Amino acid sequence: xxxxxxxxxxxxxxxxxRTSLMSAESPPVPSYQDGVQASEAGExxxxxxxxxxxxxxxxxxxxxxxxxxxxxVRESALENEEEELTLKYGAKHVIMxxxxxxxxxxxxxxxxxxxxxxxxxxxxxxxxxFSEDTPSVGQRLLNSxxxxxxxxxxxxxxxxxxxxxxxxxxxxxxHGWLILSSLMLLFLFTYIYLGEVLKxxxxxxxxxxxxxxxxxxxxxxxxxxxxxxxxQLQQAYLIMISALMALVFIKYLPEWSAWVILGAISIxxxxxxxxxxxxxxxxxxxxxxxxxxxxxxxxxxSAMMWTVGMAKPDTAARGPxxxxxxxxxxxxxxxxxxxxxxxQMSETRSPxxxxxxxxxxxxxxxxxxxxxxxxxxxxxxxxVGKAAATASGDWNTTLACFVAILIGLCLTLLxxxxxxxALPALPISITFGLIFYFSTDNLVxxxxxxxxxxxxxx
Amino acid sequence: xxxxxxxxxxxxxxxxxxxxxxxxxFWLVSLLLSSLIWFIAVKASDPQDERLQKGLLIFxxxxxxxxxxxxxxxxxxxxxxxxxxxxxxxxxxxxxxxIQQMAYVAGVGFGLMSGAFSMIxxxxxxxxxxxxxxxxxSQLYFLTSAFMTxxxxxLHTFWGILFFHGCEHRRWWEIAAVVxxxxxxxxxxxxxxxxxxxxxxxxxxxAAAAAWAYVLSGGSAQNLRRxxxxxC
Numbered sequence: 001x002x003x004x005x006x007x008x009x010x011x012x013x014x015x016x017x018r019t020s021l022m023s024a025e026s027p028p029v030p031s032y033q034d035g036v037q038a039s040e041a042g043e044x045x046x047x048x049x050x051x052x053x054x055x056x057x058x059x060x061x062x063x064x065x066x067x068x069x070x071x072x073v074r075e076s077a078l079e080n081e082e083e084e085l086t087l088k089y090g091a092k093h094v095i096m097x098x099x100x101x102x103x104x105x106x107x108x109x110x111x112x113x114x115x116x117x118x119x120x121x122x123x124x125x126x127x128x129x130f131s132e133d134t135p136s137v138g139q140r141l142l143n144s145x146x147x148x149x150x151x152x153x154x155x156x157x158x159x160x161x162x163x164x165x166x167x168x169x170x171x172x173x174x175h176g177w178l179i180l181s182s183l184m185l186l187f188l189f190t191y192i193y194l195g196e197v198l199k200x201x202x203x204x205x206x207x208x209x210x211x212x213x214x215x216x217x218x219x220x221x222x223x224x225x226x227x228x229x230x231x232q233l234q235q236a237y238l239i240m241i242s243a244l245m246a247l248v249f250i251k252y253l254p255e256w257s258a259w260v261i262l263g264a265i266s267i268x269x270x271x272x273x274x275x276x277x278x279x280x281x282x283x284x285x286x287x288x289x290x291x292x293x294x295x296x297x298x299x300x301x302s303a304m305m306w307t308v309g310m311a312k313p314d315t316a317a318r319g320p321x322x323x324x325x326x327x328x329x330x331x332x333x334x335x336x337x338x339x340x341x342x343x344q345m346s347e348t349r350s351p352x353x354x355x356x357x358x359x360x361x362x363x364x365x366x367x368x369x370x371x372x373x374x375x376x377x378x379x380x381x382x383x384v385g386k387a388a389a390t391a392s393g394d395w396n397t398t399l400a401c402f403v404a405i406l407i408g409l410c411l412t413l414l415x416x417x418x419x420x421x422a423l424p425a426l427p428i429s430i431t432f433g434l435i436f437y438f439s440t441d442n443l444v445x446x447x448x449x450x451x452x453x454x455x456x457x458x
Numbered sequence: 459x460x461x462x463x464x465x466x467x468x469x470x471x472x473x474x475x476x477x478x479x480x481x482x483x484f485w486l487v488s489l490l491l492s493s494l495i496w497f498i499a500v501k502a503s504d505p506q507d508e509r510l511q512k513g514l515l516i517f518x519x520x521x522x523x524x525x526x527x528x529x530x531x532x533x534x535x536x537x538x539x540x541x542x543x544x545x546x547x548x549x550x551x552x553x554x555x556x557i558q559q560m561a562y563v564a565g566v567g568f569g570l571m572s573g574a575f576s577m578i579x580x581x582x583x584x585x586x587x588x589x590x591x592x593x594x595x596s597q598l599y600f601l602t603s604a605f606m607t608x609x610x611x612x613l614h615t616f617w618g619i620l621f622f623h624g625c626e627h628r629r630w631w632e633i634a635a636v637v638x639x640x641x642x643x644x645x646x647x648x649x650x651x652x653x654x655x656x657x658x659x660x661x662x663x664x665a666a667a668a669a670w671a672y673v674l675s676g677g678s679a680q681n682l683r684r685x686x687x688x689x690c
Binding site: 094095098394395396399400403404406407410436439440442443444446447448450451452 | 475476479480482483486489490492493494496497500515518519571574575576578
């Protein structure tokens with residue numbers, strides 16, 4: 001949940017883009033798994049997923065175009081031009097982020113509305129030990145607050161753990177962790193999801209077919225995400241994984257806890273990114289010091305980096321060295337689940353010196369992509385999904401939350417353009433979303449219902 | 459039709475999409491505030507009194523209309539500032555999007571949001587089983603709702619253009635006309651289920667607004683004829 005622009009490597013477009021994104025929570029899924037006696041296997045799994053999801057929570061938007069400002073400097077070294085190009089391409093990048101966020105939300109809402117499984121309460125995860133089935137309101141509130149505290153502290157511990165790992169260069173460990181978690185996500189959760197969808201529509205499918213389908217899906221997903229693959233496919237996989245994760249959250253988080261957690265996570269995100277001692281900020285700064293791209297893990301990138309291997313001699317020279325970084329990053333990438341596209345993109349593209357740099361504008365255009373952390377996707381979808389699942393105003397509330405989140409995203413990107421450094425993507429959108437959810441559910445719904453009843457129009 | 463408008467004219471340009479979503483957001487906020495007022499009024503009053511409730515509802519509707527127009531004005535102000543920013547930052551000194559286009563997009567944004575809020579629950583219920591008007595209500599409920607929503611979306615679009623034009627050229631009477639039209643249309647919906655009373659005036663008003671907006675945007679009778687008759 002950090003929008004980050006690295007201006008230090010102004011020469012290196014790819015570097016800038018890569019460094020922009022930060023995934024805050026480290027999903028220490030494997031290590032946690034070891035330490036935890038999962039009460040139920042399913043819950044443990046879901047739990048891991050949740051950790052993974054929460055680790056993805058504080059994700060950030062990387063201002064690709066922000067870093068892209070380095071490019072014009074190369075040419076004209078004019079501040080104005082930077083700003084121009086920034087804002088000029090700003091709208092395009094906002095849309096590039098709108099589309100995947102919208103897609104993810106649509107998938108989640110569609111699933112929630114049609115598949116019963118995800119709205120049934122089948123137990124809770126270990127991370128929210130307090131039940132919400134208590135008779136009194138005060139007790140319920142207390143339990144949800146306690147749940148939130150537990151969850152946030154787990155997230156903080158995980159993030160700090162990740163930062164330590166990164167600091168001490170335990171790349172292999174992180175790599176393995178990420179691969180494991182994405183494996184689980186791709187195979188197990190897809191299996192559950194597919195099973196439920198088939199059940200809902202009463203479609204029979206035999207096990208061999210199921211096995212083949214899931215195997216293909218998972219294998220291609222692993223390759224796409226962790227290695228090379230077409231950008232669109234990678235994005236599609238990332239969206240699907242975010243949606244799956246969000247669905248798990250929606251199912252396993254008790255109601256009030258979910259809302260309190262959403263609120264608490266945005267506050268945490270804000271602090272973790274902006275406070276000088278915040279773990280995310282430390283991560284970003286460490287990566288900057290080492291001149292490496294920050295954890296590309298769990299980042300959705302909307303554009304590819306063509307710059308590696310392009311015209312500029314120093315760029316080309318750094319191309320190979322970046323490749324080695326990419327390999328190392330790959331490990332870091334798989335923090336929890338879908339890692340992001342960008343390092344892979346650079347890997348994909350760098351050995352391909354094909355892209356001729358025809359003009360500088362083209363160069364800039366290719367280079368500019370915006371990155372958004374996958375945890376952001378997940379939490380946005382959780383909010384909208386919860387609105388769809390639990391609001392009695394149905395579609396109105398869902399629509400209102402959707403618009404609110406998009407506007408929050410716009411504002412965050414705008415702030416990114418203004419501030420040009422890593423920014424948390426969650427707080428504004430989630431705040432808007434929460435405000436609109438509660439107000440629409442309680443205030444607008446009776447109004448609209450009465451209007452519709454009398455068929456009045458405003 | 460509104461979605462057709464969206465796909466053909468707005469979806470291409472990212473800036474327009476942003477303006478659209480922002481427009482929808484502003485409408486949403488105005489709705490929020492107006493329903494807050496209504497809610498408070500209802501809570502503060504006697505729930506048993508039918509006439510009072512009806513009166514409060516009417517008051518709520520009117521107030522909401524006024525708030526919507528106020529927010530349209532606020533949105534206009536915001537867009538003005540944004541356009542200045544865009545002009546300052548653009549390469550060739552002129553903004554990538556004109557105020558008229560913005561007016562159009564803003565209108566569509568408002569319209570889409572209001573239409574969505576009016577229709578979507580209806581549509582969701584329409585998917586399920588049931589008979590229309592089983593309790594003696596009109597059987598044309600869905601149809602008329604659909605038509606009314608469509609006319610309202612179009613009207614919002616045209617009002618957007620008219621309103622912004624009025625603000626641009628400081629013609630207060632244009633703005634007043636838009637507000638009055640909006641109030642009239644909402645008021646006419648009070649005649650439901652006497653559909654003649656609401657649909658017909660609304661469509662007439664829409665035609666008038668359309669012609670007016672067309673003229674304002676630089677069209678003319680010759681343009682229209684040329685367009686319709688001879689695309690060759």
